[in-house]
Amino acid sequence: MSLLHLRSLIVGDAQADRVVPPSGFTAQLTLFVSGAMAFLAVFALALSMASGRLADRWAEELARAATLRISAPLEQRQAQTDAALAILQQTPGVASARALSREEQAALLAPWFGGELPLDSLPVPQLIEVIADTPGYDETGLRLRLQAEVPGAVLDDHTRWREPLVDAAQTLRRLAWVSILLIGGATAAMITLAANAALAANAQVIEVLRLVGALDTYIAQAFVRRFTLRAFVGATVGMGFGIIGVWLMPEASREGGFLTGLGLQGWGWLAPLAIPVLGALVAFVATSRAANKRLGDLA
Amino acid sequence: MIELENVGYNYGGGELLTDVSVQLAPGSFHFLTGPSGAGKTTLLKLCYGALTPTMGRVRAFNMDVKGLDRDQMAYLRRRVGVVHQDCRFLDHLSILENIALPLTVSGRDIGQEEANLQELLSWVGLSDRAHATPPELSGGERQRAALARSVILSPDVIIADEPTGNVDWEMSQRLLQLLVELNHMGKTILVATHDLSLIRAAKKQVQARVLRISNRQLQQAGADL
Numbered sequence: 001m002s003l004l005h006l007r008s009l010i011v012g013d014a015q016a017d018r019v020v021p022p023s024g025f026t027a028q029l030t031l032f033v034s035g036a037m038a039f040l041a042v043f044a045l046a047l048s049m050a051s052g053r054l055a056d057r058w059a060e061e062l063a064r065a066a067t068l069r070i071s072a073p074l075e076q077r078q079a080q081t082d083a084a085l086a087i088l089q090q091t092p093g094v095a096s097a098r099a100l101s102r103e104e105q106a107a108l109l110a111p112w113f114g115g116e117l118p119l120d121s122l123p124v125p126q127l128i129e130v131i132a133d134t135p136g137y138d139e140t141g142l143r144l145r146l147q148a149e150v151p152g153a154v155l156d157d158h159t160r161w162r163e164p165l166v167d168a169a170q171t172l173r174r175l176a177w178v179s180i181l182l183i184g185g186a187t188a189a190m191i192t193l194a195a196n197a198a199l200a201a202n203a204q205v206i207e208v209l210r211l212v213g214a215l216d217t218y219i220a221q222a223f224v225r226r227f228t229l230r231a232f233v234g235a236t237v238g239m240g241f242g243i244i245g246v247w248l249m250p251e252a253s254r255e256g257g258f259l260t261g262l263g264l265q266g267w268g269w270l271a272p273l274a275i276p277v278l279g280a281l282v283a284f285v286a287t288s289r290a291a292n293k294r295l296g297d298l299a
Numbered sequence: 300m301i302e303l304e305n306v307g308y309n310y311g312g313g314e315l316l317t318d319v320s321v322q323l324a325p326g327s328f329h330f331l332t333g334p335s336g337a338g339k340t341t342l343l344k345l346c347y348g349a350l351t352p353t354m355g356r357v358r359a360f361n362m363d364v365k366g367l368d369r370d371q372m373a374y375l376r377r378r379v380g381v382v383h384q385d386c387r388f389l390d391h392l393s394i395l396e397n398i399a400l401p402l403t404v405s406g407r408d409i410g411q412e413e414a415n416l417q418e419l420l421s422w423v424g425l426s427d428r429a430h431a432t433p434p435e436l437s438g439g440e441r442q443r444a445a446l447a448r449s450v451i452l453s454p455d456v457i458i459a460d461e462p463t464g465n466v467d468w469e470m471s472q473r474l475l476q477l478l479v480e481l482n483h484m485g486k487t488i489l490v491a492t493h494d495l496s497l498i499r500a501a502k503k504q505v506q507a508r509v510l511r512i513s514n515r516q517l518q519q520a521g522a523d524l
């Protein structure tokens with residue numbers, strides 16, 4: 001398609017536009033379908049981006065953090081902690097190991113017991129944060145060695161339980177993309193139907209236009225232009241409502257889990273702007289194909 | 300301009316036209332007559348490429364009509380002005396817009412042709428009906444509008460199918476006069492009609508040849524008309 005062709009498609013001209021009579025129901029159908037589909041597409045897009053973010057974040061945490069818990073009588077606690085740290089330092093695949101300070105532990109417990117907990121006099125286990133390298137450490141080997149040398153140590157790979165969740169998030173992301181493709185396909189199918197109905201309703205008009213020497217490209221464009229514009233307008237409105245819907249969702253917070261994170265973030269808010277453009281593109285292709293086929297059949 | 304060589308045509312039933320040969324020389328005036336259902340409209344359609352012959356060959360402007368693709372056919376339509384038996388307007392447009400339609404679809408700017416359009420409208424006597432829609436016009440007004448539309452692109456050939464089909468004698472004389480004027484401007488004219496009085500009236504004003512379809516053949520009618 002030449003640039004001039006594109007220009008005339010967008011700018012159009014008033015005379016050419018009047019040549020095909022405005023047709024009620026196909027116009028409304030196209031507007032409604034592209035609006036509704038754009039609305040849905042915004043949510044599918046938000047879902048794909050949110051589940052993508054979660055999958056990435058969880059996967060990263062999963063790969064990296066574990067906790068070593070030293071539950072030993074008070075007098076042995078420091079010695080066992082030192083021994084465990086020594087072992088961890090020698091273990092290949094462990095990037096760093098660090099005993100949590102008293103204040104950090106107190107902060108962890110504060111939500112349950114309040115701030116003034118006399119940690120020193122309580123048999124609270126000492127926690128060691130273990131950060132893995134990529135690739136990680138040999139988990140079974142580490143457990144065996146700790147068992148032998150630090151009897152009070154328990155390796156708590158606490159993020160393992162999230163593994164299925166990461167899978168779920170990734171699946172959700174894929175499903176969201178499949179939904180977006182299906183939305184595109186359904187839009188194309190509906191607009192093709194509407195365009196065919198409009199072409200059929202205007203068979204007489206097409207015939208007259210041919211009689212006075214209109215080229216098929218001219219006739220096709222008269223229809224394509226309308227449907228493309230309508231799809232663009234419908235999709236813009238639908239996208240607007242979709243964005244408002246996403247925007248009204250509660251603020252995402254790190255602990256908030258999945259549902260509150262189901263929004264758009266940062267540059268992600270610009271992604272829905274592609275929806276009307278894609279909608280117009282889908283309408284353009286669908287109507288062009290329908291018109292060319294129809295005009296070929298009518299020849 | 301337009302030549303038919305041994306043309307035959309049938310719609311799928313029996314043969315409607317057989318072995319028709321005729322040449323429309325530049326600047327000539329032809330009438331085509333014959334009983335209803337004889338195939339006058341069919342023959343005209345063969346001339347302007349709306350139908351392709353089942354036998355023989357039709358050449359327009361030295362091109363075989365059969366070999367034309369859809370775009371070339373559109374360009375042929377712009378070189379041959381056609382007044383259809385049933386006028387064929389777009390009812391949602393005004394008469395002015397209908398007359399200008401060939402300009403519009405060939406991408407010309409109507410604004411620049413405004414003067415020509417007004418002149419054409421007054422030539423066919425429709426200046427005061429410019430903004431009416433086709434269903435609001437009388438039969439004679441529609442015929443004149445159709446004639447105006449057929450000449451808007453200054454075609455070399457004008458083909459009219461029963462242009463006086465449903466108008467009174469006075470109006471048919473007026474339409475004939477318009478066709479004669481066009482012929483005097485050098486246009487090639489082919490008119491299908493079963494109105495013999497129209498032909499007689501024309502013969503007083505131009506050198507017209509009369510062709511008659513009878514028994515599926517085209518005959519040159521004699522001076523008996």
Ligand SMILES: Nc1ncnc2c1ncn2[C@@H]1O[C@H](COP(=O)(O)OP(=O)(O)OP(=O)(O)O)[C@@H](O)[C@H]1O
Nearest residue numbers: 310315333334335336337338339340341342384493
């Ligand atoms: N599209 C078509 N399909 C089948 N038969 C057709 C078609 N068009 C015309 N015919 C038949 O061909 C014959 C000739 O039709 P045509 O319209 O050429 O006649 P005509 O001489 O113009 O008649 P009239 O004076 O009534 O306009 C008629 O018998 C008509 O029924």
Ligand SMILES: [Mg+2]
Nearest residue numbers: 339340384460
């Ligand atoms: Mg006829």
